[in-house]
Amino acid sequence: MGKNAEKLVYLAVFSFTFFCAQQILYMPAMNQKQLAAATFGGVGRLDSTLYVVPVSITTILFGFAADDADRRLLYLAASVLILGFTQLAVPHAWSYGIAALLRVLTGAAEGAIQPICVTVITSLFVKHTSKAMGVYNWAIYLAYSSAIVLNKITQDKFWWSYYSLGCLCFLCFVSILILELSRRKKSAKSSAYSKGEKVNPQAPALEELKKNLLEILNIAKRNETLLMLIGALCRHTAGFTFGYNQVDYFKNERKFEEAESYLPFAPIVAGVSGSFLGGLLTDAIQKNERLAGPRAGLLVLFLSQFVGGPLMAVVLTVDSPYCFYLLYLAYMIIEMWFGIFLVCYSSFFPSRIQGQAIGYTIFILRLVCQNSAAFISLLRQVLSFHSAMLIMVPGLQLISAILFLTSFCILPRPSPTNPDKKRRTSF
Numbered sequence: 001m002g003k004n005a006e007k008l009v010y011l012a013v014f015s016f017t018f019f020c021a022q023q024i025l026y027m028p029a030m031n032q033k034q035l036a037a038a039t040f041g042g043v044g045r046l047d048s049t050l051y052v053v054p055v056s057i058t059t060i061l062f063g064f065a066a067d068d069a070d071r072r073l074l075y076l077a078a079s080v081l082i083l084g085f086t087q088l089a090v091p092h093a094w095s096y097g098i099a100a101l102l103r104v105l106t107g108a109a110e111g112a113i114q115p116i117c118v119t120v121i122t123s124l125f126v127k128h129t130s131k132a133m134g135v136y137n138w139a140i141y142l143a144y145s146s147a148i149v150l151n152k153i154t155q156d157k158f159w160w161s162y163y164s165l166g167c168l169c170f171l172c173f174v175s176i177l178i179l180e181l182s183r184r185k186k187s188a189k190s191s192a193y194s195k196g197e198k199v200n201p202q203a204p205a206l207e208e209l210k211k212n213l214l215e216i217l218n219i220a221k222r223n224e225t226l227l228m229l230i231g232a233l234c235r236h237t238a239g240f241t242f243g244y245n246q247v248d249y250f251k252n253e254r255k256f257e258e259a260e261s262y263l264p265f266a267p268i269v270a271g272v273s274g275s276f277l278g279g280l281l282t283d284a285i286q287k288n289e290r291l292a293g294p295r296a297g298l299l300v301l302f303l304s305q306f307v308g309g310p311l312m313a314v315v316l317t318v319d320s321p322y323c324f325y326l327l328y329l330a331y332m333i334i335e336m337w338f339g340i341f342l343v344c345y346s347s348f349f350p351s352r353i354q355g356q357a358i359g360y361t362i363f364i365l366r367l368v369c370q371n372s373a374a375f376i377s378l379l380r381q382v383l384s385f386h387s388a389m390l391i392m393v394p395g396l397q398l399i400s401a402i403l404f405l406t407s408f409c410i411l412p413r414p415s416p417t418n419p420d421k422k423r424r425t426s427f
Helices: 003-030 031-041 049-066 074-094 098-111 115-123 130-134 139-151 159-184 205-220 223-253 265-285 295-316 322-334 337-346 351-371 377-382 385-410
Strands: none
Touching: 003 074, 003 098, 003 115, 003 139, 003 159, 049 074, 049 098, 049 115, 049 351, 074 098, 074 115, 074 159, 115 130, 115 337, 115 351, 130 139, 130 265, 130 337, 130 351, 139 159, 139 265, 159 322, 205 223, 205 351, 223 295, 223 337, 223 351, 223 377, 223 385, 265 295, 265 322, 265 337, 295 322, 295 385, 322 351, 337 351
C-alpha cells in the first residue's frame, strides 16, 4: 500500500470511528422513553452529565496517550472495544444505577477518540491538514441525522439501535487493530507513523506532567492563542445554543409546525459541505507565503463567522419556510470552523505535546460551552425568545469573528525561511 493510500485508510477508519461515537452520544436522548420503560421501569432519565463529565476528564488523560506514538492506536482500540460492549449491555440494564454506570463508562471510553484521532491526522496530512480535518468532522454532521434515522427504524424495537452501534464499534476495533499490526511490521525509521516522541521512561511521570503542563500554559496564555481560544468558546457556545433550541424556536416561536422535517437536513447538506470547503479554502490560502501556518486558518475562521453571523440573524428573523433556505447557506459558512480551529490552535504547540494540548482544549470547550448555552434561559426571562437567540447565536458568532481577527492581526508574520513551514514530518 502506498503512503497516500495508507493515509486515506487511516482517515476513513478514524472518521468512521468518530461517526459511531457521535451516534452513541445522541442515541439515549432520542429513545429515552423506550429505554427508561424497558430498563429501569420508566422512573428517571439519564442526565447528560453522566456522559459529559467522564468524557471531559478522560479527554485530558487520553491527550497524554495521543503523544505516545507506539501505543496510541492500542489505547484507541481498547476504548472503542469498551464502547462496543457498553452499547450491547445498555438494553439489558436492570436498574437505573446500571444504566447510569454504562453511560459513565461510555463517556469515559469516548474521551480517547478525538485527542488520538486528531493528533494522528495532523501528523499524517502535513500539506493538507485542514482538508483532512474537514473530512474527519463530517462525522459530527452525519451522525446526528443518522441517529435520527436509526431511531425511527428501530423505534418499536429500540434495543436494535444499541446492538447496531455495538457491532459498528467492533468493526472499528478490528480496523484499528489491523492498522496497528501493519504499523508494527514497519521499521521505526521508515514508518510514516513514527513522528511522535516517546516519553522518557527514566523521567518521573509527575515531573514530566508538570513540565508539559507549564509549557502548554505558557503557550496558551500568549495573546494570540488566548484570543483564539476565547473566540472558539464564543463560537462553540453559539452552536450548542442553536442546537438545543432550534426545534423549540422554529416550531413554537416562529409557528412552523413542519420545522422538524427541515432541520435534520441542514447538518447533512450544509454541515458536511461547509466542513470540507473550509479545509479546502484554508489549504489553498496557505500556499501564500505571507499567510502560511495558522494565519490562513485564522483568516478563514474570521471570514466564516463574520459572514455567517449576520446570515444567521436573518434566518432567525424571516418567516418560514424561507428561513430554512437561508439556513442551509448560513450553516455551510459558519460550520467551516471546528476542524480548522483544532488544526490551527494545535499548530502553536510542539508536536510532542500536541495530543495533550488538544485534550485540554476539548475539555475546556465541552465544560464551558455546554453549560454556557443555558444562559439563554436567563435571557428569556427578561427578553423575547427571538432577542435571546439573536444575542446567543449570531451575536456570539460575530464576537468570535472579532476575536479571530484580532488574533490574526497580532500574530507574527512568518519569515520566508520560517522553519514552521517544515513543522512536521509524515505520520
